[in-house]
Amino acid sequence: MIRWTAGLKAGLAGLAAVALVGLAAPYLFGEAAQQLSGAAREGVSAGHWLGTDALGRDVLARTLVATRLTLLMTAAATAIAGVLGILIGTTVWVAGPRVRETGLRLIDVMVSYPAVILALVVAAILGAGPVAAVLAIGVAWSPAFARLTASLAASVAGRDFVATARLLGVPPYRVLTRHLLPNIAEPLLVLLSVAFAGTLTALSGLSFLGLGVQPPAYDWGALLDTGLEAIYTNPAEAVGPAVAITLTGVLAGFVGDGLAAGSDPRAGRGRDGWSPSAPVPGRRAPDGALLVVDGLSVELPGGVRLVDGVSFHVMPGEIVGVVGESGSGKSLTAMAVARLLPDGVRATAAGLRLGDLDLTGRAEPARLATEIGVVYQDPSASFNPALRMGGQLTEVLRRHRGVGRAEARERAVKALEAVRILQPETVVRRHPHELSGGMRQRAMIASAVLPGPRLLIADEPTTALDVTVQAEVLELLKEINTAEGTAMMFISHDIGVVGTLCDRVLVMYAGRIVEELPVADLRVGRAAHPYTRALLAATPRLDEDEERGPLTTVPGRPPAPSARPGGCAFAPRCPVALPICATDPPAPVPTGEGRSAACHAVGVPS
Amino acid sequence: MRTEDHRPVDAQSHRPENPAADTPGTPVTDTSENPATGAPEGTAVRGGGHPWAGFLLRRLGGLLAVLVTLVVVTFLIVQLIPGDPARALAGPDATPQQIEQLRHEIGLDRPLPEQFASYAGGLLGGDLGVSFQTREPVADVIAARLPFTAELALLAVVVALAVAVPLGMAVAVATRGGRRPRLDAAFTFVTGLGGAAPEYVLGTLLVLVFAIGLGVLPASGAATLSALVLPVTAIALPGACVLARVVRREAAVVLEQDYMRTARGRRLPAPALYARHALPNLLTGTLTLGGLTLSALLGGTVIVESVFAWPGMGTRVVEAILARDYPVIQGTVLVLGLLAALINMIVDVLLGLLDPRTLAGRSHA
Ligand code: SF4
Numbered sequence: 001m002i003r004w005t006a007g008l009k010a011g012l013a014g015l016a017a018v019a020l021v022g023l024a025a026p027y028l029f030g031e032a033a034q035q036l037s038g039a040a041r042e043g044v045s046a047g048h049w050l051g052t053d054a055l056g057r058d059v060l061a062r063t064l065v066a067t068r069l070t071l072l073m074t075a076a077a078t079a080i081a082g083v084l085g086i087l088i089g090t091t092v093w094v095a096g097p098r099v100r101e102t103g104l105r106l107i108d109v110m111v112s113y114p115a116v117i118l119a120l121v122v123a124a125i126l127g128a129g130p131v132a133a134v135l136a137i138g139v140a141w142s143p144a145f146a147r148l149t150a151s152l153a154a155s156v157a158g159r160d161f162v163a164t165a166r167l168l169g170v171p172p173y174r175v176l177t178r179h180l181l182p183n184i185a186e187p188l189l190v191l192l193s194v195a196f197a198g199t200l201t202a203l204s205g206l207s208f209l210g211l212g213v214q215p216p217a218y219d220w221g222a223l224l225d226t227g228l229e230a231i232y233t234n235p236a237e238a239v240g241p242a243v244a245i246t247l248t249g250v251l252a253g254f255v256g257d258g259l260a261a262g263s264d265p266r267a268g269r270g271r272d273g274w275s276p277s278a279p280v281p282g283r284r285a286p287d288g289a290l291l292v293v294d295g296l297s298v299e300l301p302g303g304v305r306l307v308d309g310v311s312f313h314v315m316p317g318e319i320v321g322v323v324g325e326s327g328s329g330k331s332l333t334a335m336a337v338a339r340l341l342p343d344g345v346r347a348t349a350a351g352l353r354l355g356d357l358d359l360t361g362r363a364e365p366a367r368l369a370t371e372i373g374v375v376y377q378d379p380s381a382s383f384n385p386a387l388r389m390g391g392q393l394t395e396v397l398r399r400h401r402g403v404g405r406a407e408a409r410e411r412a413v414k415a416l417e418a419v420r421i422l423q424p425e426t427v428v429r430r431h432p433h434e435l436s437g438g439m440r441q442r443a444m445i446a447s448a449v450l451p452g453p454r455l456l457i458a459d460e461p462t463t464a465l466d467v468t469v470q471a472e473v474l475e476l477l478k479e480i481n482t483a484e485g486t487a488m489m490f491i492s493h494d495i496g497v498v499g500t501l502c503d504r505v506l507v508m509y510a511g512r513i514v515e516e517l518p519v520a521d522l523r524v525g526r527a528a529h530p531y532t533r534a535l536l537a538a539t540p541r542l543d544e545d546e547e548r549g550p551l552t553t554v555p556g557r558p559p560a561p562s563a564r565p566g567g568c569a570f571a572p573r574c575p576v577a578l579p580i581c582a583t584d585p586p587a588p589v590p591t592g593e594g595r596s597a598a599c600h601a602v603g604v605p606s
Numbered sequence: 607m608r609t610e611d612h613r614p615v616d617a618q619s620h621r622p623e624n625p626a627a628d629t630p631g632t633p634v635t636d637t638s639e640n641p642a643t644g645a646p647e648g649t650a651v652r653g654g655g656h657p658w659a660g661f662l663l664r665r666l667g668g669l670l671a672v673l674v675t676l677v678v679v680t681f682l683i684v685q686l687i688p689g690d691p692a693r694a695l696a697g698p699d700a701t702p703q704q705i706e707q708l709r710h711e712i713g714l715d716r717p718l719p720e721q722f723a724s725y726a727g728g729l730l731g732g733d734l735g736v737s738f739q740t741r742e743p744v745a746d747v748i749a750a751r752l753p754f755t756a757e758l759a760l761l762a763v764v765v766a767l768a769v770a771v772p773l774g775m776a777v778a779v780a781t782r783g784g785r786r787p788r789l790d791a792a793f794t795f796v797t798g799l800g801g802a803a804p805e806y807v808l809g810t811l812l813v814l815v816f817a818i819g820l821g822v823l824p825a826s827g828a829a830t831l832s833a834l835v836l837p838v839t840a841i842a843l844p845g846a847c848v849l850a851r852v853v854r855r856e857a858a859v860v861l862e863q864d865y866m867r868t869a870r871g872r873r874l875p876a877p878a879l880y881a882r883h884a885l886p887n888l889l890t891g892t893l894t895l896g897g898l899t900l901s902a903l904l905g906g907t908v909i910v911e912s913v914f915a916w917p918g919m920g921t922r923v924v925e926a927i928l929a930r931d932y933p934v935i936q937g938t939v940l941v942l943g944l945l946a947a948l949i950n951m952i953v954d955v956l957l958g959l960l961d962p963r964t965l966a967g968r969s970h971a
Contacts, residue, residue: 109672112898112950114905117942121679124927124935125686127694201804205909208806209924228810228913231825235814242807249802257798340871343783365873374871381864386886386960396872 008258011193014251022067029061051234062223063240070204070219070244073134073212077199080138082192085145092146093153104150110143115202123211130219133212137202141195148191152184190259197252204245220244285313290487291337291455294351298332301344304562307332308511314455319481319488321502321519323495323535325558329511331377334457334491338374339363354455366400373448373486375458375477379440379465383432389443390428396451415446419476438469442476449480456480456488462497474501495535499523504594507532510558510569513588515597528597531570568600576601661958669947676943680936681725684712695738695930712932734940735933739926744937747922752941755918759907761834762841763900763949769846770896774853775880775888782861793854800847805906809840809913826915837914841906849896856891860884886960893960897953901946908942 034057051059092103110118118140119133126132206212207221208228215222220241227238285292291314298307307329314320322330336347339359352359357367376382383392393415394408403411409428416424419442432440441461448456458477462470478501480486492498498505499522507515507529515529527533534554556573565571571581578600588598687694692709700708709715713724728735734744781790803811816836817825824833860866861884869883893900911920919938926934 109675112901113943113946114902114908116905116908117939117946120908120923120927120935120942121683121939124683124932124939126688127930128928197802201807205804205806209909209912211924211927224807224810228813231810231813231818235818238810238814242810245807246799246803249804250799253798253802257794338871340867342867365875369871369873372871374868376864376868378864382868384865384869384883384887386890387882392868395869395874399872399874399878 011254022071025064074200077137081141085142089146089149115140128211133206193256197249289313296349317485321498321505324508328508370451373453373456375461377460419446734937739931765842766846770849774850778857797847856888860888901949
């Protein structure tokens with residue numbers, strides 16, 4: 001849809017004003033523009049605001065009068081370009097696959113050539129003159145329209161509504177007017193305004209070169225040419241037409257920009273950042289914990305809380321799983337710990353530290369880079385496509401550990417070997433797109449482990465992979481944990497996967513941790529919280545060694561972060577909800593050694 | 607004139623896949639281990655010929671096609687002159703004998719294929735004909751003029767890129783996530799204005815200010831190094847404005863990519879983050895979309911030469927068109943076309959160096 005932005009309105013209003021000048025100026029100033037006065041090439045004066053030309057004619061009047069011819073020629077050239085281009089584009093499109101292929105290639109080549117050169121060819125054939133110039137510019141701009149037409153035809157013809165309309169027996173002209181035109185009108189309008197600006201400058205350019213309008217007729221380009229000749233005696237003579245050409249071009253550009261503006265939906269946002277203040281502290285972590293997270297919240301600029309006062313810890317060498325549906329805040333929690341939150345969201349915490357490293361303050365980059373390793377969800381998007389694997393793998397070692405190029409490379413090769421990638425020497429010279437998805441994720445793990453981190457954060461590391469590769473990646477993580485004693489935070493939406501890998505599990509729902517339990521309990525289905533039970537019920541038994549089907553879901557959907565109910569966020573979906581659940585949020589309550597649950601019904605005999 | 611700066615409206619069709627996306631259908635040897643044994647199988651990387659070999663072959667093929675097209679088109683310039691070309695060429699005052707003599711001289715009385723064969727054959731031997739006007743061999747005319755035009759156009763390309771890339775990137779970084787809306791608005795306004803000013807208008811204004819007003823730079827000629835400043839600025843600036851917008855848009859997209867988060871995760875200092883990780887990726891998109899702007903700079907050069915009385919191909923071809931000096935027109939148009947092809951090819955090679963995935967696809971000349 002067309003959005004009536006200020007730029008679009010200003011552009012259209014301005015163009016209308018220019019058109020009005022074109023209409024009226026010859027009547028109002030026609031005489032002044034032809035009147036020879038004795039004073040040739042005079043500078044700016046009260047009588048002649050832009051001075052006079054070589055024959056003593058008023059430059060301002062001539063500039064205004066020239067508007068009509070300039071606009072008419074521009075409109076004619078744009079029309080020729082449009083009609084010719086659309087004809088060519090349509091012909092190429094309907095002419096069958098062979099011709100289409102070559103035709104499109106040819107159009108492509110034509111578009112990539114400067115229109116000036118095409119215009120010179122046409123001008124050379126027809127000789128100098130206004131008609132030749134209009135034709136030349138029209139022809140030179142037609143490939144742009146041809147290509148737009150062809151690509152629009154390609155995109156529209158394949159769409160469902162066209163086929164449906166045909167099936168329903170809608171007559172072809174109705175298909176065109178009701179269905180096709182609205183879809184192609186907008187890009188066509190954009191190109192028309194862009195082409196108008198382009199043909200204006202091109203036509204004026206030809207006239208400026210003396211190849212367009214011939215004296216005694218004159219347009220802006222011709223005036224600029226004479227203005228340039230007189231530039232030492234009356235500099236203002238060039239200014240009039242220069243401003244006119246630029247202004248009209250800018251106005252048409254405004255219209256084009258305004259019409260095309262629908263495509264940039266980026267809205268204003270605040271700053272990202274950390275503030276270690278205020279939040280309510282949660283419970284105490286045990287002594288010797290490696291990662292301690294206390295009252296961590298993540299919120300949008302408007303104050304909507306995506307993660308709401310989460311507290312947990314990870315012991316050295318422990319694998320803690322964080323499980324929940326998408327939107328539960330589990331990945332944001334992980335990214336907040338890694339200090340990699342996206343722009344615009346803010347994190348606050350009463351405490352957040354990794355060993356002796358305070359993660360709420362200005363932590364040293366080198367320590368962050370080496371002590372926290374991150375394995376991202378999508379390995380194909382998380383490697384830089386433009387850089388070789390070796391450079392990306394060794395970056396942290398070289399930058400933060402001061403390791404030399406050769407040694408870093410050697411260690412990268414070893415790390416790749418350790419994650420069972422064949423021919424690691426070759427792989428380090430490859431670009432990411434040359435590896436398979438499974439290899440990329442293993443390389444990602446190698447990259448995360450290479451600096452010897454104290455904590456490895458794996459954010460849904462298997463989601464983007466197929467089932468057999470998933471198993472390998474899990475095995476690899478387990479191996480690293482056993483061999484290096486690296487502690488891990490493992491984020492997943494799959495409670496089954498979490499059950500196979502982790503020591504302890506945190507279940508998140510709507511930005512909060514609703515239950516914490518040892519994995520042994522999870523495996524045998526001994527969960528306290530109704531949400532965890534629902535998750536388990538939706539998952540095939542973990543001890544049955546069969547392939548898991550697609551995750552069946554818990555009925556209902558979690559509430560949006562901005563619309564969470566006042567009480568327990570799970571209440572609308574909870575099978576055992578109590579009256580109090582709608583009003584009071586349940587606080588986490590210990591339910592045994594290393595267990596806790598946030599639920600009013602836990603402990604209540606059913 | 608930068609008529610086609612804006613043409614990339616629909617140039618989206620040129621774009622390779624989203625830089626972050628996987629190339630679909632790339633035959634990567636599957637290396638998944640056999641789940642039963644855990645033993646890895648297959649080779650680590652994809653085999654096949656060197657990617658550059660195919661790319662260069664296709665590219666040279668494309669160049670050849672362009673060359674042939676240019677030869678045909680320049681040949682047709684004379685044939686397509688409305689009415690009787692010989693009469694048109696001889697001028698209104700020519701006697702019938704003169705017209706016939708001219709017709710014979712140019713070979714217009716021979717059958718079309720024969721004419722073409724002699725034209726193309728001449729080109730192969732480096733014979734571009736002789737100027738009607740000055741009786742100079744066209745090859746000499748071009749040899750004298752080409753260096754000046756190539757100098758302007760290539761310098762303008764370099765300047766446009768050198769201005770647009772850092773500027774667009776800095777603005778993208780400064781305004782990411784909707785910060786500094788005023789800078790955003792100012793950037794959009796200034797680049798909109800600069801992008802809309804035609805090169806020859808800008809050139810005229812530059813002469814007004816710097817040559818006449820301040821008197822610090824020469825207004826015309828190509829005698830000194832300082833004479834380059836104004837024409838190169840005039841040609842490069844509008845293109846730089848258009849490109850800077852493209853760079854900014856591309857950079858905004860790149861900064862949101864997952865791999866930029868990975869790079870942030872490595873806690874690199876800002877220069878490494880932007881120069882090493884963002885730049886190559888945004889250049890791919892920029893060149894794909896902005897490549898047309900670069901070859902359009904050549905068009906700007908042709909016209910701007912007239913502003914500065916620059917002794918290049920542009921001023922010469924205009925003279926030739928006004929004088930209906932067809933051999934010179936044909937020769938200069940041919941060479942200008944090749945120059946445009948050269949710029950396009952440089953863009954493609956740069957793209958290939960920056961992002962090897964494009965080697966497989968793009969092939970238009
Ligand atoms: S607090 Fe109430 S609604 Fe929430 S899970 Fe427990 S029983 Fe269900």
